[in-house]
Amino acid sequence: MSIIETRNLTKTYGRIEALKGVSLRVEKGQIYGLLGQNGAGKTTLIKILLGLVRRTDGEATLLGEPAGTVRVRRRVGYLPEDHQFPYYHTAYSLMDFYGSLYGVPAPVRRRRIPETLELVGIAGRMHSKIKTYSKGMKQRLGIAQALMHDPELIILDEPTDGVDPMGRKEIRELMATLKKSGHTIFLNSHLLGEVEMICDRVAILQRGQLVREGTIAELTQQKGLYVVRLAEGQSFPIEAVAQQGYTVRPLSEPPGAVEIAMHDGQTIDPVIRLLVERGLSLRHLVEQKQTLEDVFMKTVEEAEPGVDRQRRRGAARPVGGGN
Amino acid sequence: MQSFFAILKDSYREAVDGFVIYVMLGLSSVVILVVASMSFTPAEPAVAMEAIVQRFAVIFPDKGRSRVISASFENRYSASAVKPEGDGYRLRLSVTANSSRGDDPDNPQAGDSFRRTVAAWLKQPGRTVKMSDLAGKQQPTGPGGGGPPPPEIEFSFNHEATIEEQRAVTDAQMEEFLRNQFAVHAGLTASVQRRQANEPQYEFDVTTTGGSAVRGWPHTMKMFFGAVTVSEDVNLGTVLWIIEDQIINGVGGAVALLIGLIITAFFIPNMLRKGSIDLLLCKPIGRVQLLIYKYIGGLTFVFLITSFTVGGIWLAIALRSGHWDPRFLAVIPLLTFTFGIVYAVSTLIAVFTRSPIAAMIVSIGFMLFLYIVGQVKTIFDRLRLEERGDNMPQWAFTLVEILNNWLPRYKDLDKLTSKLIADGTLTEAERRTFGLASIEYPSWESTILVTLAFIAVMLALSCMRMVRRDY
Numbered sequence: 137m138s139i140i141e142t143r144n145l146t147k148t149y150g151r152i153e154a155l156k157g158v159s160l161r162v163e164k165g166q167i168y169g170l171l172g173q174n175g176a177g178k179t180t181l182i183k184i185l186l187g188l189v190r191r192t193d194g195e196a197t198l199l200g201e202p203a204g205t206v207r208v209r210r211r212v213g214y215l216p217e218d219h220q221f222p223y224y225h226t227a228y229s230l231m232d233f234y235g236s237l238y239g240v241p242a243p244v245r246r247r248r249i250p251e252t253l254e255l256v257g258i259a260g261r262m263h264s265k266i267k268t269y270s271k272g273m274k275q276r277l278g279i280a281q282a283l284m285h286d287p288e289l290i291i292l293d294e295p296t297d298g299v300d301p302m303g304r305k306e307i308r309e310l311m312a313t314l315k316k317s318g319h320t321i322f323l324n325s326h327l328l329g330e331v332e333m334i335c336d337r338v339a340i341l342q343r344g345q346l347v348r349e350g351t352i353a354e355l356t357q358q359k360g361l362y363v364v365r366l367a368e369g370q371s372f373p374i375e376a377v378a379q380q381g382y383t384v385r386p387l388s389e390p391p392g393a394v395e396i397a398m399h400d401g402q403t404i405d406p407v408i409r410l411l412v413e414r415g416l417s418l419r420h421l422v423e424q425k426q427t428l429e430d431v432f433m434k435t436v437e438e439a440e441p442g443v444d445r446q447r448r449r450g451a452a453r454p455v456g457g458g459n
Numbered sequence: 460m461q462s463f464f465a466i467l468k469d470s471y472r473e474a475v476d477g478f479v480i481y482v483m484l485g486l487s488s489v490v491i492l493v494v495a496s497m498s499f500t501p502a503e504p505a506v507a508m509e510a511i512v513q514r515f516a517v518i519f520p521d522k523g524r525s526r527v528i529s530a531s532f533e534n535r536y537s538a539s540a541v542k543p544e545g546d547g548y549r550l551r552l553s554v555t556a557n558s559s560r561g562d563d564p565d566n567p568q569a570g571d572s573f574r575r576t577v578a579a580w581l582k583q584p585g586r587t588v589k590m591s592d593l594a595g596k597q598q599p600t601g602p603g604g605g606g607p608p609p610p611e612i613e614f615s616f617n618h619e620a621t622i623e624e625q626r627a628v629t630d631a632q633m634e635e636f637l638r639n640q641f642a643v644h645a646g647l648t649a650s651v652q653r654r655q656a657n658e659p660q661y662e663f664d665v666t667t668t669g670g671s672a673v674r675g676w677p678h679t680m681k682m683f684f685g686a687v688t689v690s691e692d693v694n695l696g697t698v699l700w701i702i703e704d705q706i707i708n709g710v711g712g713a714v715a716l717l718i719g720l721i722i723t724a725f726f727i728p729n730m731l732r733k734g735s736i737d738l739l740l741c742k743p744i745g746r747v748q749l750l751i752y753k754y755i756g757g758l759t760f761v762f763l764i765t766s767f768t769v770g771g772i773w774l775a776i777a778l779r780s781g782h783w784d785p786r787f788l789a790v791i792p793l794l795t796f797t798f799g800i801v802y803a804v805s806t807l808i809a810v811f812t813r814s815p816i817a818a819m820i821v822s823i824g825f826m827l828f829l830y831i832v833g834q835v836k837t838i839f840d841r842l843r844l845e846e847r848g849d850n851m852p853q854w855a856f857t858l859v860e861i862l863n864n865w866l867p868r869y870k871d872l873d874k875l876t877s878k879l880i881a882d883g884t885l886t887e888a889e890r891r892t893f894g895l896a897s898i899e900y901p902s903w904e905s906t907i908l909v910t911l912a913f914i915a916v917m918l919a920l921s922c923m924r925m926v927r928r929d930y
Binding site: 190216224 | 461462464465466468469472473475476729732733734735736737738739740741742743744745929930
């Protein structure tokens with residue numbers, strides 16, 4: 137059974153199409169990352185899953201039940217982006233309030249609250265008013281309240297927003313621990329490096345459309361691109377290599393280096409043999425790594441060239457924005 | 460129920476976080492302390508009984524049932540030999556009548572003034588004169604000069620009774636008259652037995668039940684723990700009525716409603732703030748439930764504040780005066796119910812605008828509008844009752860009727876609360892002389908039902924908006 141499944145999910149706000157037929161599946165125990173620029177529809181998608189926003193068309197299920205129902209929300213923990221806690225609460229009283237809304241019995245709350253706050257590292261300040269907290273502490277509290285009732289699915293919208301590097305590492309470790317204990321995490325983040333580090337699968341939304349989806353390995357799959365440099369004073373046999381069917385391009389940096397692109401079924405081995413046969417000394421051979429950021433930038437640019445310039449001219453944002 | 464209490468507790472936390480609540484509680488405490496500093500010392504029985512029987516000059520025709528006031532100053536009443544008996548007193552009541560006009564059957568003022576008074580008391584009031592006519596057609600204004608004129612009080616000068624009618628007055632009717640006068644003027648239950656005496660002198664043995672705590676008993680009233688003497692001869696009920704109705708239910712009620720509105724106007728907009736509402740709506744609670752619980756949270760807050768203030772004052776009054784009438788406590792639910800009207804409007808505006816300022820301004824404006832409609836309706840009712848509305852266009856009456864029928868009964872609730880307090884404090888005579896008996900009171904049923912229906916409509920619209928909106 138999929139933990140999250142959407143089929144052709146569509147949301148329109150008047151003439152604005154916030155989601156255009158999004159279909160995705162999240163399996164149990166996965167950490168699933170959702171990427172996209174601001175206004176891509178990430179938060180709208182999450183809000184539809186939780187019933188905060190009504191879908192225009194399509195289907196969405198959570199934990200095998202229709203998304204957004206009261207019953208299913210009991211099994212989900214959610215950290216919204218740009219959340220604002222009631223200023224008059226302390227961390228303890230807020231957790232107690234939210235725990236009551238989740239139906240957690242009082243004795244369990246009394247035990248769980250300090251435990252959960254300890255987990256996110258703010259137990260020492262749990263009786264201080266939230267208005268005295270730093271942004272990072274509020275973020276940690278946000279994560280704690282999402283974990284309070286031990287949900288099966290945890291949806292986190294920008295969980296490390298405003299958290300210092302040390303705190304971000306702790307949150308990543310926490311997510312890994314939660315995953316090990318069988319929880320499913322649906323993560324929405326702008327920090328591509330973090331997503332790459334912890335997510336099993338990633339989807340990229342662009343202007344309401346799902347443009348890429350797969351495992352990190354699938355998305356960052358290499359296309360056979362190498363940078364080669366010979367010993368000083370030796371020149372690279374560009375024509376000879378090109379005659380073997382490779383595409384060779386001289387690079388300005390580092391000086392004397394070339395970029396060799398493989399084509400279908402080709403490997404770098406024939407090139408190395410040719411260099412050895414000619415008595416040339418290889419000093420540098422590196423396969424070009426593709427990061428998730430590269431994939432993301434390329435995907436966004438391919439899907440909609442010049443989209444950033446258009447957005448700056450003022451595209452309308454859907455209600456409940458932040459995505 | 461766990462969610463319900465969690466939201467109530469949350470509303471309480473929100474309310475006690477600001478300083479306004481502490482100002483309100485501080486003011487309430489000061490008022491309670493001031494009331495608690497009052498002392499009410501009952502007059503000595505002999506003095507009190509003498510003061511009470513002096514009020515018998517004022518009579519209400521039709522065996523005390525008429526709202527028309529009449530007066531006969533020809534009889535001299537006096538109380539003597541006042542002694543405690545059981546839980547009341549035994550006394551001798553003497554009436555010295557005036558019979559100086561002879562027995563001429565053609566002179567309606569002839570005969571015996573006491574017999575004439577009792578005969579007039581037995582009859583309908585006959586010809587009456589309105590207070591405004593007595594005042595040279597000038598309409599008196601309400602307390603403080605503003606507001607609608609006070610209820611029109613009518614006077615009867617019909618003390619005429621023929622010699623035959625006077626002679627027909629029996630001992631039993633005289634006793635009944637005096638029993639009624641004790642009840643109407645002092646709230647005393649009395650048994651009266653005529654003694655033999657030569658007319659125009661009348662003697663009666665009277666036994667009363669109820670001690671000095673009855674509402675018409677004269678008291679010496681002091682404030683600030685005896686430092687200031689306010690009055691040495693004031694009816695306990697009158698003082699209590701002024702405190703409970705005029706000060707607490709009137710001024711205090713309006714202040715409580717205003718401050719309550721200001722504090723609670725933030726509850727729902729704060730809940731609906733972006734970033735805040737997401738945290739609530741993702742919890743396993745329905746939107747309608749959430750809104751209704753939050754609404755009830757606001758009401759509970761006002762209920763608790765009102766309970767503290769009214770309950771405190773009631774307790775202080777009861778301990779200091781011995782008057783334990785629970786009717787004043789009805790102000791607590793009634794004021795909360797009245798607040799429910801304006802808070803329902805505040806909720807509707809909050810759901811549509813998410814602005815506490817808009818919610819505050821519109822609900823306070825609506826409260827004023829309801830007050831004005833209620834005042835106009837009261838004036839129009841009186842004009843109609845007194846057949847003085849001929850120069851008013853009919854459409855004006857119709858418009859006010861429609862508004863009053865369809866809008867919540869803000870003013871009517873106030874009227875009914877005042878009546879409840881007056882019934883528990885004032886004597887019959889005072890209610891009539893203050894004009895309260897001349898007011899046309901609405902029914903509890905229609906007042907509560909129409910108001911409840913209005914609140915239900917406001918909340919239904921709020922819930923519809925809340926359910927349909929994307930957050």
